Amino acid sequence: MNVKKAIKKIAAVGAATTLVGATLLSAMAQAPYDLNQYPAPYIADGVFDPASAVIVVGEKAETSDVLGAIELAASLQADSVSEIPVDTGAPVAPTVDEGYKMSKSGNDLNYNEVLNAIDSKLTANDMPDLLADGAYAESEGENDNDEDYDQEIVFPLGTGTLVYEQDDETDKTGTYLKFVEDTPAYQYTFEFDSDVTYDNTTAALAKADFEGSVIDVQGNLYTITGAKMTDNHLTKLELIVGDVVRWVSQDAPVNVGESTVTVVSVNTDGDQCGIEVDGETKWLSTGETKTIGSLEVGLLDAIAVHSELADQDTCELSLGSQELDLEDGEKVKINGVEVDGSNVFLESSTRDRAATYGAWNGFGINWTPEDDDLYLSAGDEWVDPVLGNFKLIFEGITQKTEEIKITSGATSGKLVFNNIDGDEIEIPFRENSTEDGVGWGDDDDDFDKINTSAGRAHRSMAYANGDFCDADEFGGSDETECEGLLVLVVSGSDEARLLELDDIDDTDFEVTFRDLSTGQSTTDTYVDNVAGTVDVGFADIAMTIGSTANRVTFTTINSGNMQTEYGAWIVLTDTAGAAINISVTEDEGSVANDGSRFSAVVQSGGTDGDEVAIQDPEFTDANAVLAEEEDDADDQLAATTFGSTVRYDQENEDEFVIQYPEAQAYANVFVAPLNAKIVGGSAGGANAERVNRIPVGMSVLDVDAESMDKHMISVGGPCVNVISDEVTGDKESCVEGFSEGKAKIANYARGDKNVLMVAGFGAPDTLAAAYVLADHANYPQLEGTEVELAVASLTDVTFVSMS
Numbered sequence: 001m002n003v004k005k006a007i008k009k010i011a012a013v014g015a016a017t018t019l020v021g022a023t024l025l026s027a028m029a030q031a032p033y034d035l036n037q038y039p040a041p042y043i044a045d046g047v048f049d050p051a052s053a054v055i056v057v058g059e060k061a062e063t064s065d066v067l068g069a070i071e072l073a074a075s076l077q078a079d080s081v082s083e084i085p086v087d088t089g090a091p092v093a094p095t096v097d098e099g100y101k102m103s104k105s106g107n108d109l110n111y112n113e114v115l116n117a118i119d120s121k122l123t124a125n126d127m128p129d130l131l132a133d134g135a136y137a138e139s140e141g142e143n144d145n146d147e148d149y150d151q152e153i154v155f156p157l158g159t160g161t162l163v164y165e166q167d168d169e170t171d172k173t174g175t176y177l178k179f180v181e182d183t184p185a186y187q188y189t190f191e192f193d194s195d196v197t198y199d200n201t202t203a204a205l206a207k208a209d210f211e212g213s214v215i216d217v218q219g220n221l222y223t224i225t226g227a228k229m230t231d232n233h234l235t236k237l238e239l240i241v242g243d244v245v246r247w248v249s250q251d252a253p254v255n256v257g258e259s260t261v262t263v264v265s266v267n268t269d270g271d272q273c274g275i276e277v278d279g280e281t282k283w284l285s286t287g288e289t290k291t292i293g294s295l296e297v298g299l300l301d302a303i304a305v306h307s308e309l310a311d312q313d314t315c316e317l318s319l320g321s322q323e324l325d326l327e328d329g330e331k332v333k334i335n336g337v338e339v340d341g342s343n344v345f346l347e348s349s350t351r352d353r354a355a356t357y358g359a360w361n362g363f364g365i366n367w368t369p370e371d372d373d374l375y376l377s378a379g380d381e382w383v384d385p386v387l388g389n390f391k392l393i394f395e396g397i398t399q400k401t402e403e404i405k406i407t408s409g410a411t412s413g414k415l416v417f418n419n420i421d422g423d424e425i426e427i428p429f430r431e432n433s434t435e436d437g438v439g440w441g442d443d444d445d446d447f448d449k450i451n452t453s454a455g456r457a458h459r460s461m462a463y464a465n466g467d468f469c470d471a472d473e474f475g476g477s478d479e480t481e482c483e484g485l486l487v488l489v490v491s492g493s494d495e496a497r498l499l500e501l502d503d504i505d506d507t508d509f510e511v512t513f514r515d516l517s518t519g520q521s522t523t524d525t526y527v528d529n530v531a532g533t534v535d536v537g538f539a540d541i542a543m544t545i546g547s548t549a550n551r552v553t554f555t556t557i558n559s560g561n562m563q564t565e566y567g568a569w570i571v572l573t574d575t576a577g578a579a580i581n582i583s584v585t586e587d588e589g590s591v592a593n594d595g596s597r598f599s600a601v602v603q604s605g606g607t608d609g610d611e612v613a614i615q616d617p618e619f620t621d622a623n624a625v626l627a628e629e630e631d632d633a634d635d636q637l638a639a640t641t642f643g644s645t646v647r648y649d650q651e652n653e654d655e656f657v658i659q660y661p662e663a664q665a666y667a668n669v670f671v672a673p674l675n676a677k678i679v680g681g682s683a684g685g686a687n688a689e690r691v692n693r694i695p696v697g698m699s700v701l702d703v704d705a706e707s708m709d710k711h712m713i714s715v716g717g718p719c720v721n722v723i724s725d726e727v728t729g730d731k732e733s734c735v736e737g738f739s740e741g742k743a744k745i746a747n748y749a750r751g752d753k754n755v756l757m758v759a760g761f762g763a764p765d766t767l768a769a770a771y772v773l774a775d776h777a778n779y780p781q782l783e784g785t786e787v788e789l790a791v792a793s794l795t796d797v798t799f800v801s802m803s
Helices: 012-016 022-028 063-079 203-210 722-727 763-774
Strands: 053-057 081-087 134-138 145-154 161-166 173-179 186-199 214-217 220-230 233-241 244-249 254-256 259-266 272-277 280-285 289-292 295-303 314-319 322-327 342-352 357-367 374-377 380-383 390-398 401-408 412-418 424-432 437-440 450-452 468-470 486-490 496-505 510-515 521-525 532-535 540-546 551-556 569-574 579-585 597-604 612-614 635-639 645-649 655-661 666-673 685-691 699-701 711-715 742-750 753-760 786-793 796-802
Touching: 053 063, 063 711, 063 763, 134 214, 161 635, 173 390, 173 635, 173 666, 186 203, 203 220, 220 295, 233 342, 233 357, 244 254, 244 259, 259 295, 259 314, 272 289, 272 295, 272 314, 280 289, 280 295, 295 322, 322 342, 374 380, 374 390, 401 597, 401 612, 412 569, 412 612, 424 496, 424 612, 437 569, 437 579, 521 532, 711 722, 711 763, 722 742, 722 753, 742 763, 753 763, 763 786, 763 796
Parallel strands: 053 699, 053 711, 711 753
Antiparallel strands: 081 685, 134 145, 145 186, 161 173, 173 374, 186 357, 214 220, 220 233, 233 322, 244 314, 254 259, 259 272, 272 280, 289 295, 295 314, 342 357, 380 390, 390 666, 401 412, 401 655, 412 424, 424 437, 437 597, 450 468, 468 551, 486 496, 496 510, 510 521, 532 540, 540 551, 569 579, 579 597, 597 612, 635 645, 645 655, 742 753, 742 786, 786 796
16 A cells, blocks of 8 residues: 555644543553554564454444455555575685685685695795795805795694684684694795805805895895804894885985985995984994884995095985894894794705805794684684784685574474475474473373384374374274374485374275475375375375274384485484484485484473473584583584584573584685785575465454454444454443544553554544554554544544554
């Protein structure tokens, strides 16, 4: 309905003069309900169920009242929607615009696996800019070198593990990429193909062979400014790296970003340079870095040129620079400050003392978490704390899951999952008060009706081959006493459905089963007292219905293995009414029971002693260990190697939820340059609105509604509707509280149910009120327990008062 209305506001003092008898009516209309809650309670979870709510029209109603009821019915149908998950395809893993994903074809990072198992090392093939191969060419000192080199990043064994556990620091349980304390998180190596030689006769000669040479480390040019030896082999290198490296002449300013750099002078020895940045001057020695103004400046070399005409000193500067000290067996130093957790190893040897040269093979850097384990959660980026040229990105896991859920309460509970066909299956269980145990089924009165070859099963659901119902054993008159029992059928294609034995016609020899998921019924014939096959729609079952023995025997109702939509296997067992067991097994192949298994036992007598309680689940996967969601939380969490996650309410013992993946879960881990960004990625699912059709029977006459115990929308006033007359109480006349051209929408309590009266002084007024309620989303004035409307026409309605 899409009608424009003219809504006017009238002062309360004016409204008071129009409400004859309204005080009494409002007092009687008080109920724990507000009109802004509409369409609740008539629609619950997106469903209007005539079993709990109806629209009532008077037997004496005029046509306008009927039209009003039609408007309300149409709007209730439009409001009867619920969100359902829809499959939009497989989940899409994120990528990175630059960098490398830790993944190989057919080998992803799964739970409890380490990065090393995916890639033992990263090279130039994986990260061509950061780890580029190159050549080290230098002609400093007495030795010339031109040697190729390569760079690698290695993630060692025993760390960099995808885990599901509690972070030591945040105390929150979840999925993390974990690097273990006191184990190197990574190792970077810079290695020459052949040895670089240097003169190891003296420290000065060794330094001269290196000083001024340049190496490309992780995409940055580092200038070697110093070298030291111990026992004639190289043990320390001093380097400078800068954003810009250039020669700057005396009194010839250069601009770097927003700073102006000027060389003031070079000392006589040519090893110091005076540098001015934005008015501040400092002297630097060769190989030294200082902050001048707002800029880090490093001096690589200095040349003093003095002439009669003018000084033309020149300095090689690293602008925006950083000092790097690499000493074998020590921590890396950045600008003189040690980097905690780092460790350097310089690969060098004394080739031949007589030949007066040493050999440098390269260097490596490790970084190790020192004080605590390092946990990266989904969305975290960890920048290398040493050289700061790359980052590790953990973008969480990719998986598409279904839910398998067990819930319980004081006396009952249920197992809910989607079967292999995608239909929701809800299998009930409840406490058997006479046996002080728990069994499958939803009706305690029927718990003695199912038997097995071993004796009474103490349940009202047949699910095992050979289960039977014997009317003689529970005092029944014939086999029709077995009607109403639940029957869990599993087809040969592993499809499970819960059916109700709806009807046994022992005259025409027909049996009817109703599918509790779809509501569809299937009827087939049988031969009395003879074993036969019955078609239940999706499968054939073998059973015998016998009037002689007053027995129904379910010979074969379980022909396969009960499988969920995404492939988990579910097995149900019980211990003759004492407890039930629900076992879920992951499907890592094509055969049931070849994956990890987790199970839960449900029994009577929980924490409070009188509940249907879910006991601590058990796992066959040693890596699946329950841990608190966070400190002092009720819920315990765990995950298997396959990627199934479990949430268990250990405090209340009333909920056990499994998120089961369609395929094995895997992590999205990237090694990338600092400016890299994550691109794309989706879960592969969404929600859609489903319109839930309202069954026949939503509208009834008032004379029929009198005996009903339901929520009601009563259309028409006390003069034409006996329900409206009943809830408005004693009055002198049926028009008391109404005046010409006015209508009201008022809520009344009728026992523990609500009656929403939609009524006016005349039939057109009632229709106008029905229009307003039907279009409730556009009327925020609908609040409180009662509103009065002034009706000029169907499209001109004014809210007079609200209470």
